[in-house]
Amino acid sequence: MNHDEHEWLMQESALRDARAGRAPTDPSAAGYRAVVDALRTAPAPALPVDFAVRLARTVAAQAELDARFERRLVGGLVLAFALALVVAVVSGGGASLRALAALVPGASHATFNWLFAALACVAVSWTMGRLPMSAGSTRRRSDLD
Amino acid sequence: MRDAVARRRLALATVGAPGVSLSPMIDSPASADDRALVDAVLSGRAGAFERLVREYQGLCWHVVQRMVRHPEDTRELCQEAFLRVHQCLHQYRAESPLKSWIAQVAYSVAKRHLERRRIPLAEVVGDGDGLSAADGVADAFDLESAHGEGEDAAFLHTAIDALPPLQRTVLTLYHLDELPIGEIAHITGLAEGTIKSHLFRSRRQLRDALERRIGVAA
Numbered sequence: 001m002n003h004d005e006h007e008w009l010m011q012e013s014a015l016r017d018a019r020a021g022r023a024p025t026d027p028s029a030a031g032y033r034a035v036v037d038a039l040r041t042a043p044a045p046a047l048p049v050d051f052a053v054r055l056a057r058t059v060a061a062q063a064e065l066d067a068r069f070e071r072r073l074v075g076g077l078v079l080a081f082a083l084a085l086v087v088a089v090v091s092g093g094g095a096s097l098r099a100l101a102a103l104v105p106g107a108s109h110a111t112f113n114w115l116f117a118a119l120a121c122v123a124v125s126w127t128m129g130r131l132p133m134s135a136g137s138t139r140r141r142s143d144l145d
Numbered sequence: 146m147r148d149a150v151a152r153r154r155l156a157l158a159t160v161g162a163p164g165v166s167l168s169p170m171i172d173s174p175a176s177a178d179d180r181a182l183v184d185a186v187l188s189g190r191a192g193a194f195e196r197l198v199r200e201y202q203g204l205c206w207h208v209v210q211r212m213v214r215h216p217e218d219t220r221e222l223c224q225e226a227f228l229r230v231h232q233c234l235h236q237y238r239a240e241s242p243l244k245s246w247i248a249q250v251a252y253s254v255a256k257r258h259l260e261r262r263r264i265p266l267a268e269v270v271g272d273g274d275g276l277s278a279a280d281g282v283a284d285a286f287d288l289e290s291a292h293g294e295g296e297d298a299a300f301l302h303t304a305i306d307a308l309p310p311l312q313r314t315v316l317t318l319y320h321l322d323e324l325p326i327g328e329i330a331h332i333t334g335l336a337e338g339t340i341k342s343h344l345f346r347s348r349r350q351l352r353d354a355l356e357r358r359i360g361v362a363a
Contacts, residue, residue, distance in 0.1 A: 038301035
């Protein structure tokens with residue numbers, strides 16, 4: 001065994017003794033015992049006691065912000081799509097409707113008009129129903145905070 | 146001479162070590178508790194993330210504090226580390242203990258902080274005379290007022306603080322957090338032999354510095 005290997009064993013022996021809470025078994029490793037005891041002391045000061053609570057609150061607030069941003073983004077995209085649809089129908093809808101009516105036997109132009117009016121009603125009621133619901137849920141969440 | 150060459154090689158290997166990857170590579174897998182805690186956090190269960198932080202904030206503090214040594218910076222970096230843990234937890238594959246994965250994130254955050262400030266991570270051995278920052282502590286420490294075991298401990302803490310960030314962190318993970326050498330190698334991205342070498346040399350430096358101090362005081 002060379003000198004470095006012997007030294008390593010002394011260091012490890014001091015560590016084992018310190019972990020077991022017993023006096024040094026190898027008297028020549030006494031110097032290492034003092035080193036090991038110092039290394040086993042936690043660096044001061046520690047994190048604040050409410051660190052975990054505050055961090056969890058920050059993460060929750062960030063997640064809520066992200067979710068709100070996502071909801072607004074989806075709402076904006078739906079609105080943009082609806083506007084694009086309206087523009088498309090107004091600009092070239094008449095010709096498309098006549099072509100569609102010709103494809104379905106027994107369906108007149110008026111039938112499609114009523115069908116689209118009904119779909120528009122459903123879309124408007126769904127949109128109106130969504131708006132107060134999301135505002136209400138945000139209020140409820142902020143009450144909890 | 147051979148010792149000096151070996152140390153220079155070690156210093157070069159350490160300075161040129163690759164960055165920490167988030168992919169676990171060690172053999173010991175995560176415990177059932179680790180998996181349950183991770184699942185709870187990922188499913189957004191109330192209080193789960195707070196429990197995770199509470200469980201590992203001590204370890205995170207040890208790693209970051211030993212690296213940067215500045216309490217205010219340490220607090221901010223610990224916060225950054227846990228935010229990153231929360232952000233990347235879905236990448237955790239449970240192939241290593243959660244403790245080791247979180248220590249790896251904390252180490253990586255602290256290492257980046259030091260790199261931004263151009264603070265060297267490891268000791269660069271140049272002249273091969275075997276002296277280091279820790280060896281100079283005996284001169285700087287107030288020997289007139291330092292006697293007894295309490296003062297020895299205070300002296301050793303000063304000497305530990307004088308070691309380079311990597312050595313301080315490796316010593317802390319091994320002695321205070323009682324992590325095995327394999328896990329420390331995984332956390333730091335260094336070879337197990339390099340970790341052993343850091344442990345051996347740093348402990349010997351501290352022991353020598355203490356013996357010199359006791360000799361001078363006597």
